[in-house]
Amino acid sequence: MTNRLFLTTAATVLAVSGLIGAAAPATPVGTKGAAGAGDPLLPLSGDGGLHVRHYALTLAYQPKAQHLDATAVLSATATQDLSGFDLDLAGLDVRRVTVDGAVVPFSRVGQKLQISLADTVADGADFTVTVDYGGTPHPIIDADGTSDGWTALPGARGAFVAGEPQGAMTWFPCNGHPVDKSTYDVTVTVPQGYTAVSNGVLRTQHTAAGRSTFSWHESAPMAAYLATASVGRFDVRQYWTGRLPVYTAVDPAEKNDADEVLDQLPAVIAWESSLFGPYPFDAAGAIVMHDKTIGYALETQTRPLYDEAPDLDTLVHETAHQWFGDSVTISRWRDIWLNEGFATYAEWMWDAAHGGATPHARLAQLYARPAADQLWAYPPADPGQLSRLFGVPSYARGAMALQELREAVGDQAFFAVLRQWTAAHRHGHGTTAQFEALSAAVSGKNLDALFATWLYSAGKPTKM
Numbered sequence: 001m002t003n004r005l006f007l008t009t010a011a012t013v014l015a016v017s018g019l020i021g022a023a024a025p026a027t028p029v030g031t032k033g034a035a036g037a038g039d040p041l042l043p044l045s046g047d048g049g050l051h052v053r054h055y056a057l058t059l060a061y062q063p064k065a066q067h068l069d070a071t072a073v074l075s076a077t078a079t080q081d082l083s084g085f086d087l088d089l090a091g092l093d094v095r096r097v098t099v100d101g102a103v104v105p106f107s108r109v110g111q112k113l114q115i116s117l118a119d120t121v122a123d124g125a126d127f128t129v130t131v132d133y134g135g136t137p138h139p140i141i142d143a144d145g146t147s148d149g150w151t152a153l154p155g156a157r158g159a160f161v162a163g164e165p166q167g168a169m170t171w172f173p174c175n176g177h178p179v180d181k182s183t184y185d186v187t188v189t190v191p192q193g194y195t196a197v198s199n200g201v202l203r204t205q206h207t208a209a210g211r212s213t214f215s216w217h218e219s220a221p222m223a224a225y226l227a228t229a230s231v232g233r234f235d236v237r238q239y240w241t242g243r244l245p246v247y248t249a250v251d252p253a254e255k256n257d258a259d260e261v262l263d264q265l266p267a268v269i270a271w272e273s274s275l276f277g278p279y280p281f282d283a284a285g286a287i288v289m290h291d292k293t294i295g296y297a298l299e300t301q302t303r304p305l306y307d308e309a310p311d312l313d314t315l316v317h318e319t320a321h322q323w324f325g326d327s328v329t330i331s332r333w334r335d336i337w338l339n340e341g342f343a344t345y346a347e348w349m350w351d352a353a354h355g356g357a358t359p360h361a362r363l364a365q366l367y368a369r370p371a372a373d374q375l376w377a378y379p380p381a382d383p384g385q386l387s388r389l390f391g392v393p394s395y396a397r398g399a400m401a402l403q404e405l406r407e408a409v410g411d412q413a414f415f416a417v418l419r420q421w422t423a424a425h426r427h428g429h430g431t432t433a434q435f436e437a438l439s440a441a442v443s444g445k446n447l448d449a450l451f452a453t454w455l456y457s458a459g460k461p462t463k464m
């Protein structure tokens with residue numbers, strides 16, 4: 001994510017919309033999946049008792065009425081014996097839930113869609129959940145004051161759909177924590193003249209009776225927060241870069257500014273591939289909306305979503321997330337620096353490779369900031385609270401930690417670490433502890449003090 005507003009965002013804004021409460025629903029004892037995947041920063045997100053292998057989402061959206069009508073089919077596997085389980089779904093009306101074709105009772109408690117099973121599903125067994133639902137989706141106001149989720153644009157201009165950290169549940173029932181990754185089919189029907197853009201490859205597109213339907217397929221595992229189904233009246237471009245199909249959708253009002261930057265996408269992908277290893281997905285692209293009041297861009301998998309024409313640094317940042325965040329995904333939100341520090345460091349390296357300041361100069365320039373600067377507000381690997389997730393330390397101090405590592409181990413070991421990291425955890429998860437261990441193993445150095453200082457210590461380090 002790149003958030004233009006984070007410098008001015010007050011950490012005291014705690015508005016939370018609708019029924020999204022801070023209190024966890026009571027966890028029944030027995031064989032029900034745990035309420036929440038166990039993340040201290042977002043304790044309600046996800047369910048500990050199941051893995052969703054695949055989501056098949058069929059949506060119909062009316063931009064004028066801002067109405068969504070949908071069916072979600074979840075192919076799941078029980079990870080414990082289950083007498084019931086919860087999905088995340090905020091707002092919207094649920095009409096019917098079936099499990100393996102049989103109608104089952106459900107209830108709504110806050111953001112949880114609680115589903116009861118007639119017969120216990122055994123640990124390891126596969127089952128299919130179908131949810132019919134609809135209504136007007138509303139975004140969630142996060143702890144830092146920004147919003148995420150399905151965001152209708154005024155004037156029937158469409159919808160900006162970005163889910164980090166918890167907005168996926170505003171438009172589909174999900175196991176909404178990044179620890180669970182799944183493949184996706186997303187089919188969206190919109191009025192003719194609109195285009196619906198999701199992740200992965202566009203398989204089919206047809207128009208009949210004034211409605212257009214777009215069917216997208218994401219074949220690589222994806223965290224729910226990285227899914228999108230953004231809608232607009234886009235100028236669409238499709239082309240190939242090597243064997244990679246590129247699909248860009250740009251609001252015509254942003255076209256002049258966006259085209260020049262998006263033309264660099266193949267070069268950015270090639271350059272980042274040379275540093276980070278093979279591009280992890282079978283599709284690429286961009287979605288550029290025209291609503292700068294949203295204030296951020298998100299690395300939606302294969303096809304980042306921009307609220308306005310991105311600048312080149314932002315394009316480099318969101319593209320780097322395809323390796324760091326999308327392919328290698330965090331298991332706990334506290335590890336967010338593994339996404340943002342790396343994507344920021346990619347910007348530093350791009351600038352240096354194109355006549356800008358060296359990463360060492362950037363490190364020195366940032367280190368010169370006074371001890372009271374928000375750069376030192378919290379250690380990047382331990383944000384401590386949700387409102388800090390996308391604060392300056394996750395980005396800039398995270399990138400500083402990487403430059404410190406590079407200077408300690410040398411370029412050869414540093415880039416070997418980056419490539420081994422993306423290869424070992426490709427389409428999976430990575431933790432800060434695993435990154436530390438890999439860095440030590442590859443370099444043969446004891447890096448405990450370096451990481452303790454740059455990732456875990458509060459305040460400004462005593463030396464650079």
Ligand SMILES: [Zn+2]
Nearest residue numbers: 001002340343
């Ligand atoms: Zn980012």
